[in-house]
Each structure stands twice: as C-alpha cells, then as structure tokens.
Amino acid sequence: MSIDHLSRPGRSPGSTTFYNQRGVAVTDQWLVVHGKRFLITELRHLERARGPMPSPARTALLTGLAALVVVGSVAFVLDAPAAWAIAVLTAAAALGVVMFRGRRWPASFQMWADYRSRPTLLFETGDEQEFGQVSRAMIRAVELGRRGRLT
Template sequence: MSIDHLSRPGRSPGSTTFYNQRGVAVTDQWLVVGGRRFQIAELDHFERARGPMSSPVRAALLIGVAELVVVAPVAFVFSTPAAWAIAALTAAAALGGMMFAGQRWPASFQMWADYRSRPTLLFETGNEQEFGQVSRALIRAIERGRRSPHR
C-alpha cells in the first residue's frame, strides 16, 4: 500500500515517512492502518499493551486446572508412589499443554491512544517484530509533532 494517496494535494514539502509496509504507514502527519487514518497531531496518551489471552490458551489453562483438581486429591488419598507419579505426569502434561498453546497462540500486541478524546485501538498484530517497528515509528512521529511549532 502506497501512502502517496494520503495527502498528495496540499502535502507539506518536508513530510517524512517513518514506516510503510504491509498496509501500515506512519508519516509525521498520519498513521494509516488497513485504510483507517489517524492524524498524528490528534493522538494523545499513546500506550502499548498485550491483548487478551487467546481462546486456545484459555481452554488449555482450564483443562490443566481441571486435571489437577481431579488428580491431586486422588494422589493425597492413595498416597502411593504410583499415585504421586501419575499426579506428577498429569501436572507435567497440563503444564506442557499450556506452554504449547501459549507459544502457538500468543496474545496480540496492541497500540492504543486517545484519538479525538476517545480511547482507540490504533494497531494490533501477533508479529512482535512488526509491532516493534510500527510502535517505534509512531513514537518518532508523535515526538516530531510535539517539537513542531505549528501543532
């Protein structure tokens, strides 16, 4: 996606592009994400966050807790080496399932700001590298806007 269409008519001569890849563009005047445009000068209280836990991770956590709730009392009641071994293996399997789900379906990375005085999700991705690049570009754009005398 090219950002030439953003403000070609009346585009200021010193406009700087900080990032322009995969449908996301950050200039000193605009943040464009998937066709949505946000004016940099109208962004306040910029924050980076992690999204909610994904459904598969939540399910793995719930299953793991349910397994432990069933197996732990059995191990305490029978208190034999075999019962403790089964409890330990069940705990290891539950932990492994949760770790696998967390790696496979991690929480998304999000950028939020008040845009025109409303909390707004500006950008969200599961790609940590892309998130870092876009957030650094947006921080540079916001900082440049604050230093600009005509803000």
C-alpha cells in the first residue's frame, strides 16, 4: 500500500514522503495512521509518551508486592533466620517475574498532539524502532511545514 493510495485528495505533486511502512505514512502534508489522516499544519504541541503498564505486567507487580507483604510479615513475626531467608528468596523471585513480564509486555510508545485544538493520540506502537522512525519523520515534516509557513 502506498502513500498515493492513502492520501491522494489534496496531495500536491511535489510532496515529500518521510516514512511509509506498516500502514503508517508521514509526508510533508499528512500523517496517515491505518486510514486516519491528520493534516501536519494543524498539529500543535507534539509530544512523545509511554502508555500505561499492560495488564500482565501490572498483575505480576501486584502479586509480587502481595507476596512480599505476607512473607515479610511472617519473617518479622517469627524473626528466625530461615524465615528471613525465605523472605529474601521470595523478593528475588518476585523481582525476576516482574522484570520478565515488563520485558515481555512493555508499555507502548505513544505520540500525542493537539489536533484541531483537541488532545489526540496520533500513533501508538510497542515497537521502539518503528516509534523512533515515525517520530523522526514527524519532526522533519513539522519543521518543513513551519519553514514553508515562514517563507
């Protein structure tokens, strides 16, 4: 699928394409994300952010914290070396699970902007490399749009 198919209306012949992969296209005039079109000149306050923690990672974190509270309380009450050893091992296991889940289900990368005076999520992906490429393309498109308005 090419950018010509996605953004033919209003597209000038001299248009520059900065990115065009996996249903996302950035030109000097448009951002097209899976069929949704945003006019570059109407984007204000472009921001990059991380999305919320995914459910599996959040569940692992809460389960690990609950286990630490229970085992830590028991170790504190018993005050025996074996109880403290179990508490430390539980903490290490909980940390390992949380780290594994965090890598397996990382928070998404998001690009936000004010579009027609409304905060709008423009683009979201879990792929850090794709996000970087789209971000750089957006920066170039916005800078080119600003230069065009100044001349």
